[in-house]
Amino acid sequence: MKTIQEINQKIKNGDAVVVTADEMTSIVAQNGAQKAAEEIDVVTTGTFGAMCSSGAFLNFGHSDPPIKMTKTFLNGVEAYSGLASVDAYLGATQPSQNPEIGLHYGGAHVIEDLIRGKEVELIADAYGTDCYPLKRVETSITLDKINQATMVNPRNCYQNYAVAINSTDETLYTYMGTLLPKFGNVTYSSAGTLSPLINDPYFNTIGMGTKIFLGGAEGYIISEGTQHATENERRNGVPVSASGTLMLQGDMKKMNPEYIRGATMPKYGPTLYVGAGIPIPILNEEVATRTAISDEEIICKIIDYGVPRRSRPVIRETNYKELKTGKIEIDGIEVPTSPLSSYKRSKMVAVELKEWIEKGDFLLTNPVRPLSSKGNIVKPLEISKPLVMVKDIESKPVIMAYSGEKINDVAKKLVDNNINHLPVVDNDGKLKGIVTSWDIADGVAKGKSKLDELMTRKVIIAREDESVDIIARRIDKNNISGLPIVDKENIVKGMITAEDISRLIGENLKDENGGESI
């Protein structure tokens, strides 16, 4: 048994024994936890990953004449300034206001630019008061020039996370990176054995007020992060899904761009890569055992991001040892894996923190209170206005073509009903394909006579239990005018068109605003 005070004394004397979490795994495997607990004083952890829930409080200082900023933009990215007069919170995921830049530059990039010492354009508007008469400022700032810049990240360092895959036929662009169709790749984002909260899974040492490494500078744990969860299934002590989180703070003026990077997940948006590391004091054998966890013992679940719902289906379980080999087997097929957090930089964080402690520059802190380790369940947001589901739509009786039908008859159906596509079904009403007037013209020109030969077999469909909003996005994304509705048995129930949807959304808008549009 050791105390933090004793460990700090050793650090001051320059004889504390500090190792990184991956080193600890092999030390305990070789010498056992008891011996390791006696010999090792501190284990350093590290992670460097995309952490969307990050940002910074900036205090710009007062201008002369003074202004009470209400709308604030930094390099064209809005920062929330509904607090006092010259404070703003710049969120990492806020995209640029300029539609030509959009997702390519956001709050995260502004944060990186500031840390790099670059000049950033500040434009703020105000309504003007007796004490703050100025209505607009346009100036440029640098990190040095502004009064304060405090990074405050509401949710960082997730304790484990889902692993992503995509079962659909289309490429998906997500916060888990680009997911190729038909199980084409797998992405994961935890640093595994180095990951801070995995090394102290019951928060025996980590708590409110713990001093940490944040972005290359000293930072602190403010509290549990948002969406902190403690009740998920655990294996080897570690939750198998996204669980504990941290709210962190640090002085941006002391940070290093090596450990804070603005990034854009393609077609998803800006996010901040944050390097964070937590020192774990090895107070006893129990703590030592926990820090010895190996990649193989950290279990996680591969989730199908092709299902755009809050709870997505689990494809299979895996562990970080397997993921880090670069490939994984799904249904007998080898699928390549990509980490999204950098193990290289995670290790750099753990090593740098280790060096700070060894040099005596960084002392450990006693937490003011431990992080909550019981009773935290993330509550969902219920949408009080029920979602309109596809099956709720009154679709017109659907006109269909049968796979055996003659082309001439199908052409007549299209013309008579003044439509340009028809779902093709078999005798049981099951969807087989779709045919457009263009397919018919093309087929006739090529001398084809059977519908089977010219229809498109790959059909984008709407399922009865999907919400209309999801279908609206699908129509938009695929640039189509409508799609067939099918039930669980693949039997065609109707057609839903872009017009149906805009009519629905139009009606909804009217309900909300008493018939007036905004």
Place this chain on the structure above:
Amino acid sequence: MKAWLKFLPTIVNKAIMSDAIKIYDIDFNILRAHINPRGGKMLVEISGPQENECIQYMEEQGIEVIPIMRVVQKDSEKCVDCGACVSLCPVKAICIQDDWGVEIDNQNCIGCGFCVNSCPTKAISLME
């Protein structure tokens, strides 16, 4: 070898390439092409025992051959070694090294551009 082939408008209609392939029995793989009636350029991979003769022939026929070493370039300042690009490469040209750094092997790269579009820090660019 990989090379850009540049065509003048006067020769875009000629079957120089197919002749070259037939005469010198080379493997010929088009990686990228921008060709229109005003000329154009093509990124190709040429291999075979008579590779050099074939290139000489193409040059004689008026094609400008510019050999290249790199199809894509990764800016190590911008790259954070996250690995997002690794699983997207169709020819496994991007690998995680022993030190967990990410490297692109230009020998295998076919210039598809997948990694370019997927990199969160825009560290990779296609060479022109």
